[in-house]
Amino acid sequence: MASAEHSSSAASPEQQEARRGAFSSRKVFILAAIGSAVGLGNIWRFPYVAYENGGGAFVIPYLVALLTAGLPFLFLDYALGHKHRGSAPLSMARESRKAEPLGWWQVGICFVIAVYYAVIIAYAARYTFFSIDKAWGSDPEGFFFGEFLQTSDPGVTLDFVAGVLIALLIVWAAVLLIMGLGVQKGIGATSVVFIPLLVLAFGFLVVRALFLPGAGEGLDTLFSPNWDALRDTSVWAAAFGQIFFSLSIGFGIMITYASYVGRRTDMTGSGLVVGFANSSFELLAGIGVFAALGFMAQAGGVAVDEVVADGIGLAFVAFPAIISQAAGGSLIGVLFFGSLVIAGLTSLVSVLEVVVSAVRDKFDLNRVTAVLVVGVPAMVVSVVLFATTSGLLVLDIVDYFVNQFGILLVAVVTMIVMGLGLRALPGLAAHLNRYGSVKLGRTWMALVAVIAPLALGYVLVRAFIDTLDEPYGGYPAWMLNVFGWGTAGLLIVVAIVVTFARRKPVTPAHDDREEVGR
Amino acid sequence: MSTGAIIMMVLAMLIIWGGLAAAIISLSRRPDASADSDAYETGGTHRDL
Numbered sequence: 296m297a298s299a300e301h302s303s304s305a306a307s308p309e310q311q312e313a314r315r316g317a318f319s320s321r322k323v324f325i326l327a328a329i330g331s332a333v334g335l336g337n338i339w340r341f342p343y344v345a346y347e348n349g350g351g352a353f354v355i356p357y358l359v360a361l362l363t364a365g366l367p368f369l370f371l372d373y374a375l376g377h378k379h380r381g382s383a384p385l386s387m388a389r390e391s392r393k394a395e396p397l398g399w400w401q402v403g404i405c406f407v408i409a410v411y412y413a414v415i416i417a418y419a420a421r422y423t424f425f426s427i428d429k430a431w432g433s434d435p436e437g438f439f440f441g442e443f444l445q446t447s448d449p450g451v452t453l454d455f456v457a458g459v460l461i462a463l464l465i466v467w468a469a470v471l472l473i474m475g476l477g478v479q480k481g482i483g484a485t486s487v488v489f490i491p492l493l494v495l496a497f498g499f500l501v502v503r504a505l506f507l508p509g510a511g512e513g514l515d516t517l518f519s520p521n522w523d524a525l526r527d528t529s530v531w532a533a534a535f536g537q538i539f540f541s542l543s544i545g546f547g548i549m550i551t552y553a554s555y556v557g558r559r560t561d562m563t564g565s566g567l568v569v570g571f572a573n574s575s576f577e578l579l580a581g582i583g584v585f586a587a588l589g590f591m592a593q594a595g596g597v598a599v600d601e602v603v604a605d606g607i608g609l610a611f612v613a614f615p616a617i618i619s620q621a622a623g624g625s626l627i628g629v630l631f632f633g634s635l636v637i638a639g640l641t642s643l644v645s646v647l648e649v650v651v652s653a654v655r656d657k658f659d660l661n662r663v664t665a666v667l668v669v670g671v672p673a674m675v676v677s678v679v680l681f682a683t684t685s686g687l688l689v690l691d692i693v694d695y696f697v698n699q700f701g702i703l704l705v706a707v708v709t710m711i712v713m714g715l716g717l718r719a720l721p722g723l724a725a726h727l728n729r730y731g732s733v734k735l736g737r738t739w740m741a742l743v744a745v746i747a748p749l750a751l752g753y754v755l756v757r758a759f760i761d762t763l764d765e766p767y768g769g770y771p772a773w774m775l776n777v778f779g780w781g782t783a784g785l786l787i788v789v790a791i792v793v794t795f796a797r798r799k800p801v802t803p804a805h806d807d808r809e810e811v812g813r
Numbered sequence: 814m815s816t817g818a819i820i821m822m823v824l825a826m827l828i829i830w831g832g833l834a835a836a837i838i839s840l841s842r843r844p845d846a847s848a849d850s851d852a853y854e855t856g857g858t859h860r861d862l
Contacts, residue, residue: 518814567839568840578830
């Protein structure tokens with residue numbers, strides 16, 4: 296092999312990669328990817344979705360969705376980032392210039408998510424301390440919406456809530472510090488420390504919950520199979536939706552992280568570990584949450600299905616009640632809310648990295664500058680919209696719309712564009728197959744180009760029809776139009792504008808085909 | 814807990830946690846080549862000569 300010629304021509308791309316940053320090993324990448332995938336949704340969404348959609352029988356559609364859509368789509372993201380060595384827009388552009396707006400659409404979605412995700416971490420951080428003296432007293436619901444958040448009537452206010460504002464600023468300071476330290480020393484090192492800690496803390500919480508009286512009833516409620524549910528398409532849609540939202544796929548994160556991994560890494564083998572680790576944590580969360588709900592039901596003398604909740608209601612209303620009633624409740628609280636903070640923080644960092652990495656690639660900025668250029672405006676928007684008395688209302692709307700008509704929509708479009716439009720899948724499969732232990736062939740291509748878009752497209756259309764039929768959450772139409780439809784639509788417009796704003800030639804990623812056969 | 818619930822819980826644990834264990838074992842049998850790649854990228858090209 297003529298390596299002298301190779302090294303001279305490749306010097307520039309190598310320097311470029313050194314500047315972009317990289318994970319030091321496969322293990323660090325896997326932990327960072329798990330840190331991104333395991334987020335609040337694993338803890339507060341999965342248990343409820345599983346319970347609502349067939350209980351124990353949900354295992355079947357859930358596994359089918361993992362194997363036919365989740366993992367195949369994860370591999371698509373990995374292939375794009377790993378082959379093209381760039382942020383989401385750059386990787387897309389290197390696949391085809393026409394695809395670049397898809398990358399910016401994903402970047403916009405990540406910016407929006409980061410802005411509101413941070414405030415939930417701020418709530419959880421406050422509640423970690425509230426748990427010590429059970430600050431909510433005898434009325435957790437009244438405390439959360441009233442004393443703590445001072446929630447206003449529907450509308451938008453600029454009345455700041457000090458208790459949220461200060462915590463939110465601390466969360467942003469921590470996140471920007473991690474991001475500023477770089478891919479390995481910031482994101483990688485955080486994951487290496489926090490992911491094992493999260494598993495330990497949450498594992499301990501689950502064991503404690505299992506010893507609470509009533510835990511058995513809770514698990515019985517979660518796992519009793521309702522086989523008839525399998526005939527209901529909405530149950531299958533829920534399984535595909537859960538897998539999709541939980542794995543952090545389709546909106547740039549896995550493209551970005553994969554671009555920081557050494558060229559010879561077994562990406563498909565690593566992906567299997569990430570995918571199963573994410574589901575493993577969800578299962579653990581389901582067991583812990585329902586054991587705790589079983590205790591709550593028994594303490595209140597009601598059936599478990601009367602206390603089942605998800606999201607904000609589970610974390611900030613049901614869990615405080617459990618913490619108040621259980622022996623050693625403060626410890627349960629610190630472990631639960633501490634776990635939410637860690638799971639949320641590692642996910643927030645990954646979401647923001649999509650934006651930072653894209654801005655660096657496009658505008659040739661150094662890392663600290665890019666972190667400030669992205670982070671400071673994000674922090675300001677986050678504070679102005681979400682640290683106020685109307686914060687929770689806006690958060691609820693933006694979260695719903697950006698998930699359904701942002702993440703899900705861009706994912707379906709990406710799969711169709713890559714699979715059927717650009718016919719990119721054979722090249723991407725060949726790239727991953729070079730070092731991957733799971734070989735991708737026609738089955739993978741069919742799953743990515745046909746099966747997964749059909750399944751997720753169905754989920755999307757259902758959500759669209761439901762949202763048109765009934766205004767989401769009963770909020771005023773203007774709020775839904777501005778923060779919901781408006782945000783989702785604006786992201787598409789911004790993506791197109793940014794793509795064409797500062798067009799520069801796209802050089803292909805340094806090609807390592809020469810390495811084959813070494 | 815009912816028998817049906819216990820069976821489904823154990824089954825879910827076996828498949829999902831077992832799947833994770835299998836994925837980790839399978840990957841750990843393949844050495845991490847990302848470091849090789851880094852060496853290559855930082856000037857290891859001379860090994861080709």
